[in-house]
Amino acid sequence: xxxxxxxxxxxxxxxxxxxAAAAPGEPVEMVQLLGPDGKLGSxxxxxxYAKRIDPEKLRVFYTDMARIRRFDQEATALQRQxxxxxxxPLTGQEAAQIGSGHASQSQDYIFPTYREHGVALVRNVDLxxxxxxFRGVSNGGWDPRENNFHLYTLVLxxxxxxxxxxxxxxxxxxxxxxxxxSTDPKAAVIAYFGDGASSEGDVHESMVFAASYxxxxxxxxxxxxxxxxxxxxVQTKVPLANRAKGYGFPGIRVDGNDVIAVHAVxxxxxxxxxxxxxxxxxxxxxxxxxxxxxxxxxxxxRESAEEAAWREKDPLDRLEKYxxxxxxxxxxxxxxxxxxxxxxAKYVRSTTHGLEVPxxxxxxxxxxxxxxxxxxxxxxxxxxxxxxxxxDQEAAN
Amino acid sequence: MATMTIAKAINEGLRASLTNNPKxxxxxxxxxxxxxxxxxxxxxxxxxxxxxxxxxxLAESGIVGTxxxxxxxxxxxxxEIQFDGFVYPAFNQITTQLAKIHSRSLGKLTVPVVIRIxxxxxxxxxxxxxxxxxxxxxxxxxxxxxxxxNAHDAYWMIQKAIECQDPVIFFEPKRRYWLKGEVDVxxxxxxxxxxxxxxxxxxxxxxxVAYGPLVPVALAAAxxxxxxxxxxxxxxxxxxxxxxxxxxxxxxKKTGRLIVAHEAPTFGGIGGEIAARISERAFLHLEAxxxxxxxxxxxxxxxxxxxxxxxxxxxxxxxxxxxxSY
Numbered sequence: 218x219x220x221x222x223x224x225x226x227x228x229x230x231x232x233x234x235x236x237a238a239a240a241p242g243e244p245v246e247m248v249q250l251l252g253p254d255g256k257l258g259s260x261x262x263x264x265x266y267a268k269r270i271d272p273e274k275l276r277v278f279y280t281d282m283a284r285i286r287r288f289d290q291e292a293t294a295l296q297r298q299x300x301x302x303x304x305x306p307l308t309g310q311e312a313a314q315i316g317s318g319h320a321s322q323s324q325d326y327i328f329p330t331y332r333e334h335g336v337a338l339v340r341n342v343d344l345x346x347x348x349x350x351f352r353g354v355s356n357g358g359w360d361p362r363e364n365n366f367h368l369y370t371l372v373l374x375x376x377x378x379x380x381x382x383x384x385x386x387x388x389x390x391x392x393x394x395x396x397x398x399s400t401d402p403k404a405a406v407i408a409y410f411g412d413g414a415s416s417e418g419d420v421h422e423s424m425v426f427a428a429s430y431x432x433x434x435x436x437x438x439x440x441x442x443x444x445x446x447x448x449x450x451v452q453t454k455v456p457l458a459n460r461a462k463g464y465g466f467p468g469i470r471v472d473g474n475d476v477i478a479v480h481a482v483x484x485x486x487x488x489x490x491x492x493x494x495x496x497x498x499x500x501x502x503x504x505x506x507x508x509x510x511x512x513x514x515x516x517x518x519r520e521s522a523e524e525a526a527w528r529e530k531d532p533l534d535r536l537e538k539y540x541x542x543x544x545x546x547x548x549x550x551x552x553x554x555x556x557x558x559x560x561x562a563k564y565v566r567s568t569t570h571g572l573e574v575p576x577x578x579x580x581x582x583x584x585x586x587x588x589x590x591x592x593x594x595x596x597x598x599x600x601x602x603x604x605x606x607x608x609d610q611e612a613a614n
Numbered sequence: 615m616a617t618m619t620i621a622k623a624i625n626e627g628l629r630a631s632l633t634n635n636p637k638x639x640x641x642x643x644x645x646x647x648x649x650x651x652x653x654x655x656x657x658x659x660x661x662x663x664x665x666x667x668x669x670x671x672l673a674e675s676g677i678v679g680t681x682x683x684x685x686x687x688x689x690x691x692x693x694e695i696q697f698d699g700f701v702y703p704a705f706n707q708i709t710t711q712l713a714k715i716h717s718r719s720l721g722k723l724t725v726p727v728v729i730r731i732x733x734x735x736x737x738x739x740x741x742x743x744x745x746x747x748x749x750x751x752x753x754x755x756x757x758x759x760x761x762x763x764n765a766h767d768a769y770w771m772i773q774k775a776i777e778c779q780d781p782v783i784f785f786e787p788k789r790r791y792w793l794k795g796e797v798d799v800x801x802x803x804x805x806x807x808x809x810x811x812x813x814x815x816x817x818x819x820x821x822x823v824a825y826g827p828l829v830p831v832a833l834a835a836a837x838x839x840x841x842x843x844x845x846x847x848x849x850x851x852x853x854x855x856x857x858x859x860x861x862x863x864x865x866x867k868k869t870g871r872l873i874v875a876h877e878a879p880t881f882g883g884i885g886g887e888i889a890a891r892i893s894e895r896a897f898l899h900l901e902a903x904x905x906x907x908x909x910x911x912x913x914x915x916x917x918x919x920x921x922x923x924x925x926x927x928x929x930x931x932x933x934x935x936x937x938x939s940y
Contacts, residue, residue: 356714360722368715368718372706375706375711377679378679378680379680379683379686379711380683381679382691386683386686389689419676419707422675425676426671580717584717584755585716586779589758589780590856591856
């Protein structure tokens, strides 16, 4: 990793160029490095960050985006076949998730909402465990402490406050570490949410708290344009990134379908946070190409032409064009990516079938951390009740 | 032994926790230099600094939500909600997150957050400053709910709440903040377990169960009943969730009659839960139906008429008469 010190004046130029208040309808500055045509552009601040991404890393970005898209298709199919109760597709948002996920370091802690399968992949969460929730065998599924990737939060925006509190904890830990000359790397937190959740009061409160305490947190908003059936225009009259200005920290709109720009901007923001310069809001401008969930029907509220227009900006296509044009990946690479994706899909399908149905006793055991007489009493009743059926069965045999 | 008010006892209990547990911290509105609107945190910011006694922005969901995050990072936050009626903006964080994270993670994560709430009426205040919302939280699995009625319990129960690995809502009987009592800061004694009920007065003819602000009222009613030759047992519940039905059951098996008193409305309240459980556990020992004394099914009334709303000695004696003459 390069220096975390920005050149003099960068903060000012960021403030001036990236989050300039735009009236409704006015064009908004958006950081973009890799355009839909697959050509690499430049940015006065973020090109330096993009230069840190070597060809191998670019191939990893592509592989991960392709794998998570393939996973998304498989999970959707599993839902259609009745193997999952529900699925929340991410197609279209691969660059926003893979780019930002790869910008995080292992000591950073991540609070997702419920669509961040791509970030989960980057954080090495077992994707079969991720499906437990959607198969109805767990309300969580993985151990958040293993990968510093928190459980999905379904009540929108609640996790943005947890993220800020966690970041306040990191601040306190770092003060203690500084006093003891610890060499632990500095950490930050990413709070994921969407354009819909941006209207929730908890997002406002989390930004107020983050600003008040200068908490090391990056708010990563994926503006995918639709909160189920309600378009972003109903949630906000200004670009969401501009809201940061009102809280007193930088806000940046980035092309969410440009994995290079997303990575560069997120890396900058995380360094900003880790170095104690406070929170950052990133608005990743992207699009939910599919339905909100498998229970949703987008044909009822939006034009297929809109979806088609966004498919032209596809995050995978543009990186593929770039990799091919620059000679950074050959046909064998893309064949391998496809094979890896199919392998992942196979793995997920077979492990989903094998996901164990838990015993309700697990639920009794995890309501409280400490002994609780009512839990014990109700469990005892349940055991006795269940035993009654067993002895009936024995009698029948 | 030291004599102190309940407010001072909580203050001393918080001081002891802040001293003993470097990961504990207090957060809330005006709890720093002001010492809280009831001065419960008075002087603590001077002693422990503003990283451990944190004045927060005016946002209850923010207070509880960030406390959850701090707990996930290994801290033991103690939140102050300024008044009972202001806890509702945090209701989502408390019920959908705080109460469920341990369960959601199948026990892998703990969120040892304490939420202090001054509650109850009788102080002549304006709307939202006199409510008793404990039943709303007791209905939510994953939370523990306790309420002290005296200074010794207040000193020890707040410390036990902070030690507990589960989230605890600590309801403080605000109209008793200035009630003095003896506190043994060396020995917790019976206060060791904050989730057990205490028989605070023994009797043989009937049992009154109360908690928090109504314990002194129940005791006064029991004393008044001696004039009619009645021997009344009084139980201080102390914990609302879990609820110590064993202690109540044992008492009812002895007295045969039960009155439950709380300031919260009777409908859907804790009294109904106690009545149902005791009916199941001690039906044949009951000489009369369980009688509840509580608030009416109305928003907490204006201060000038709150005396008509609140359970008092006479209302409890009237219930006692009904039970004894059944």
